[in-house]
Amino acid sequence: MSDTTRIDKxxxxxxxxKTRSLATHAVELGRVQQNGQRVKPAHNVKAGDLIEVQQGEQQWQIRVLRILDMRGPAAVAQTMYQETPDSLAKRTQAAEDRKYFREPxxxxxxxxxxxxxxxIDLARG
Known part of the structure; x- marks a missing residue:
């Protein structure tokens, strides 16, 4: 276990x-920011960094706790970061909004x- 690794990894x-190439692509498109800055896929991540990830309608703001460069079980992956309380509240509210309103x-x-x-014509009359 090293103290830094690439952000896409x-x-x-x-x-x-799901794949490293999807992570790389998201970083290249600017959907991932580290400490408020847009970064390249090869940029190093260390413990304590604040990362913002946007994937579709989902947005996370997380603090890096551990560095692992190998993919493991989901239980291990969840110990690598901690979501900020503000981010968790926003995601919960967005899920609640989606539950009651669907865009037609x-x-x-x-x-x-x-x-x-x-x-459609029959419904209109």
Whole structure:
């Protein structure tokens, strides 16, 4: 166990991303920030760093506790970081909001088919 590792490798080991290449891609797109700064995939992470991860609708703000560069079980991955209370509250509130409100356009997959259009016309009258 070393005291630093690449940020993309750490995100993969902490199970924020399914593959290391997905982690690398997210870092390159600026969806991951370390200590408030945009970083490159090869940037080193050390214990105590504050990392912000955005993945789809999910946003985490976490403090690095341990450095492991090998992916292990989920129970081990959860000991590598601690989510900030503010981040946890925001994610809980967002989950509650999604529970009661669904964006109508989220279920749509492109243009309506002929059958969908007929059902829409019937519903309108």
């Amino acid at each position: 750490w995100l993969w080991a902490a199970r924020f991303f 356009a989220a279920a749509m997959q492109g243009r309506p088919t002929k059958r969908d259009r007929r059902q």
